[in-house]
Amino acid sequence: MSLSWMAWTWPTATFFIVIALLLISMGVWEYFSPGGHPRVGILRFETTRGDRLFVSLLGSAFIHLAWLGLVGPNLWWALALSIVYAIGVFRLV
Amino acid sequence: MNKTLNNKAWFMVLPVLVLVAFSAVIPLMTVVNYSVQDTFGSNVFFWAGTEWFQEILASDRFWAAMGRNLVFSAIILAIEVPLGIFIALNMPRKGWGVPVCLVLMALPLLIPFNVVGTIWQVFGRIDIGLLGHTLAELGVNYNYVNNPVHAWVTIILMDVWHWTSLVVLLCYAGLVSIPDAYYQAAKIDGASRWAVFRYIQLPKMHRVLLIAILLRFMDSFMIYTEPFVLTGGGPGNTTTFLSIDLVKLAIGEFNLGEAAAMSIIYFLIILVMSWVFYTVMTNYGTERR
Amino acid sequence: MAVKNQTATTADRVAAGTSENASGSAKSQEELGQLMLKRGTQSRFWWLVPTIYIVFLMLPIYWLINMSFKTNGEILSTFSLWPQEPTLRNYMVIFTDPSWYSGYINSIIYVVLNTVISVSAALPAAYAFSRYRFLGDKHLFFWLLTNRMAPPAVFALPFFQLYSAFNLIDTHIAVAIAHCLFNVPLAVWILEGFMSGVPKEIDETAYIDGYSFPRFFVKIFMPLIASGIGVAAFFCFMFSWVELLLARTLTTTAAKPIAATMTRTVSASGLDWGVLAAAGVLTIIPGALVIYFVRNYIAKGFALGRV
Numbered sequence: 001m002s003l004s005w006m007a008w009t010w011p012t013a014t015f016f017i018v019i020a021l022l023l024i025s026m027g028v029w030e031y032f033s034p035g036g037h038p039r040v041g042i043l044r045f046e047t048t049r050g051d052r053l054f055v056s057l058l059g060s061a062f063i064h065l066a067w068l069g070l071v072g073p074n075l076w077w078a079l080a081l082s083i084v085y086a087i088g089v090f091r092l093v
Numbered sequence: 094m095n096k097t098l099n100n101k102a103w104f105m106v107l108p109v110l111v112l113v114a115f116s117a118v119i120p121l122m123t124v125v126n127y128s129v130q131d132t133f134g135s136n137v138f139f140w141a142g143t144e145w146f147q148e149i150l151a152s153d154r155f156w157a158a159m160g161r162n163l164v165f166s167a168i169i170l171a172i173e174v175p176l177g178i179f180i181a182l183n184m185p186r187k188g189w190g191v192p193v194c195l196v197l198m199a200l201p202l203l204i205p206f207n208v209v210g211t212i213w214q215v216f217g218r219i220d221i222g223l224l225g226h227t228l229a230e231l232g233v234n235y236n237y238v239n240n241p242v243h244a245w246v247t248i249i250l251m252d253v254w255h256w257t258s259l260v261v262l263l264c265y266a267g268l269v270s271i272p273d274a275y276y277q278a279a280k281i282d283g284a285s286r287w288a289v290f291r292y293i294q295l296p297k298m299h300r301v302l303l304i305a306i307l308l309r310f311m312d313s314f315m316i317y318t319e320p321f322v323l324t325g326g327g328p329g330n331t332t333t334f335l336s337i338d339l340v341k342l343a344i345g346e347f348n349l350g351e352a353a354a355m356s357i358i359y360f361l362i363i364l365v366m367s368w369v370f371y372t373v374m375t376n377y378g379t380e381r382r
Numbered sequence: 383m384a385v386k387n388q389t390a391t392t393a394d395r396v397a398a399g400t401s402e403n404a405s406g407s408a409k410s411q412e413e414l415g416q417l418m419l420k421r422g423t424q425s426r427f428w429w430l431v432p433t434i435y436i437v438f439l440m441l442p443i444y445w446l447i448n449m450s451f452k453t454n455g456e457i458l459s460t461f462s463l464w465p466q467e468p469t470l471r472n473y474m475v476i477f478t479d480p481s482w483y484s485g486y487i488n489s490i491i492y493v494v495l496n497t498v499i500s501v502s503a504a505l506p507a508a509y510a511f512s513r514y515r516f517l518g519d520k521h522l523f524f525w526l527l528t529n530r531m532a533p534p535a536v537f538a539l540p541f542f543q544l545y546s547a548f549n550l551i552d553t554h555i556a557v558a559i560a561h562c563l564f565n566v567p568l569a570v571w572i573l574e575g576f577m578s579g580v581p582k583e584i585d586e587t588a589y590i591d592g593y594s595f596p597r598f599f600v601k602i603f604m605p606l607i608a609s610g611i612g613v614a615a616f617f618c619f620m621f622s623w624v625e626l627l628l629a630r631t632l633t634t635t636a637a638k639p640i641a642a643t644m645t646r647t648v649s650a651s652g653l654d655w656g657v658l659a660a661a662g663v664l665t666i667i668p669g670a671l672v673i674y675f676v677r678n679y680i681a682k683g684f685a686l687g688r689v
Contacts, residue, residue, distance in 0.1 A: 005123070006119075006122065006126055006543075007126045007138045009126060009129060009138075009140065011129065012126050012129060015125070016122060016125075026518075027517055030518065031517065048520075049257050050518065050520070050521045051521075054368070054521070055127060058364060058365060058368070062361065065146065065150065068146050073142070073143050073147060075143065076336055096512075096514050096515045097513070099514040100514075100516045102510035102519075105506040105510035106516075107510060108503040109570060110522075112499070112503055112527060112562050113566055115559070116529075116537075116544075116559060116560055116563040117529045117537075117563055119540070120537045120540035120544055121537075121540075123543065124537075124540055179416075179431070180432065183428060183430075183432060185432070190429065190638065194432050194436070196673050196674055196677050197440065199673045200433070200439065200443070200666070200670060201439055202624075202669075203624065203668075203669025203672065203673060204624065204665065204666050205623060205640075205641040205665050206625070207626050207641050208644070208662045208665050208666070211658065211662055212445075212446050213441045213442060215449065215659070216441075216445050220458070220576055221458065221461070222445070223442075223445045223463075224442075226461055239464075257435075258439070261435075269587075270443060278396065311530070315532075315533030315535065317533070317535055317627055318626050318627060335533075335535075336535040337592050339536070340538065351538065354541075356535075359533065359536060360532060360533070360536055362424065363531055363532065363533065364528060364531075367531045371524060371527065373569060
């Protein structure tokens with residue numbers, strides 16, 4: 001059984017490792033302070049840490065896509081914007 | 094129900110996790126890998142970066158297919174949901190009529206998708222189909238193969254035929270769970286038919302209705318087999334939905350990178366919409382309790 | 383239950399439809415009295431709407447059955463509402479040609495395999511979701527559901543690669559496992575709903591009585607949610623039976639489903655309308671049988687146990 005058909009590249013591997021690390025650290029955080037710190041933010045319903053991470057990641061994906069479609073292929077600015085957005089989500093939502 | 098905290102429950106979820114992860118996570122990772130590369134087959138890949146994404150986002154073909162998908166889902170929901178509620182309200186609640194209605198109405202749901210396509214393909218033909226022949230006799234120049242409008246009408250009619258029963262059965266399940274006492278109370282209050290619907294039946298159906306809308310939206314947004322069999326995406330590209338375009342790209346043109354990039358955009362859009370629906374659904378549930 | 387808003391218009395009432403269970407009683411008011419009269423006549427025609435709808439559903443199916451009993455010559459030359467020279471030739475073709483009838487056997491094998499795998503994997507998971515809180519439970523549940531929502535077209539290509547790597551192409555188990563992608567989440571969702579309806583005290587009493595967990599689960603708990611298991615199995619059967627895209631991608635000959643056999647034959651041998659219709663009719667029959675057996679649970683099951 002070979003895995004060559006999966007066509008791994010370093011950038012995509014890094015991407016998935018980062019996601020996996022995020023999930024693991026969320027798990028550890030949850031383990032040491034259970035409950036997920038629920039609160040009602042600007043979206044007017046209760047969210048936990050996990051929800052906020054999900055909203056950040058999904059939003060970042062769309063920020064990157066919008067940047068590609070509207071501005072250009074230099075995604076570092078989109079990444080910076082996504083991080084700002086993620087911080088906003090964790091503070092406000 | 095107040096649940097106890099027990100992290101050992103993870104072991105009970107493990108089989109499901111392994112089973113679904115095998116079929117979901119590995120393919121999803123592969124799609125992401127493909128989306129940044131180009132290939133000419135035999136597992137030789139070249140780095141392409143974000144090229145495919147840019148190409149997809151700038152392509153009229155993609156946005157046209159996306160537009161068709163959205164219009165289709167909107168039309169489907171606008172027809173099937175009210176029609177489904179209306180039929181569910183008129184279904185018998187007891188007696189011999191109940192099993193007859195349920196069995197006959199559920200029948201289209203269990204027909205394989207491509208057979209549904211075949212049934213309507215035959216049914217709509219002018220020479221041998223009942224619908225096509227009748228319309229031709231009535232003087233309608235009906236032709237779903239060449240006329241885009243007719244193709245759309247036929248696909249929508251087919252989908253209404255295929256899936257309205259799902260909405261009906263869901264709403265019916267919500268309706269039969271209303272205790273008779275509610276109706277008696279309404280009778281004593283002298284409530285009108287509309288008031289009964291608005292204040293007794295609709296709230297009870299709210300949850301199942303959300304499930305119905307969620308399922309119908311998802312399934313109509315990823316429709317593939319039925320229109321593919323019926324029209325093959327034509328005439329021209331007028332009934333080419335995202336899934337059809339995707340399969341054309343991936344298998345027909347073996348354009349893996351572009352197909353993968355398209356898959357990811359498609360999946361992200363579905364993910365956002367599912368999340369919105371799901372959040373609305375679960376939060377509605379907690380507010381009520 | 384507050385019942386307000388008694389001044390709705392007639393149009394609203396008509397739009398809302400009628401039902402026998404609900405009726406007003408404000409006899410003194412002339413307008414309402416008239417409405418009741420109207421409703422009385424309407425309720426005698428309660429069967430009208432379901433009948434029209436069922437006729438609409440049955441017409442295309444009838445047409446297929448009609449065609450399956452005609453010869454090709456008759457289908458193409460004359461237009462008739464029922465077969466003029468009824469023939470069983472089309473069915474004979476299917477039942478005597480292994481490439482046709484093996485399609486049915488293949489479909490049934492992988493559908494049954496999938497139903498068994500999905501339900502047995504979903505049972506403990508649904509129990510965990512309905513009884514316990516654990517790390518990331520809500521997100522896990524949502525992640526499972528997203529797989530129900532992912533279009534099969536997205537996965538078709540990597541699926542082929544993945545199952546080739548495991549040497550599973552063209553086996554029944556490959557299709558059964560692939561269909562778990564959308565059937566397991568659905569089964570978990572349905573079973574979780576049914577299990578949440580069983581009071582927790584039953585679990586606790588059983589443990590006090592000295593039942594071990596597996597024994598309690600099989601002897602006490604599973605009979606309590608038997609209808610839920612039936613409904614979940616029904617849904618798994620249904621979605622596995624009707625799905626074609628993945629089934630066709632993962633099979634070539636040995637495990638080819640009947641639905642795929644149909645598409646191939648249509649394109650290859652010209653258009654044998656009679657055989658095509660007969661094959662279509664035969665794909666409807668297993669579904670019809672399954673519905674008949676679970677008819678009493680359908681309404682409940684469509685509510686996914688959570689009304």
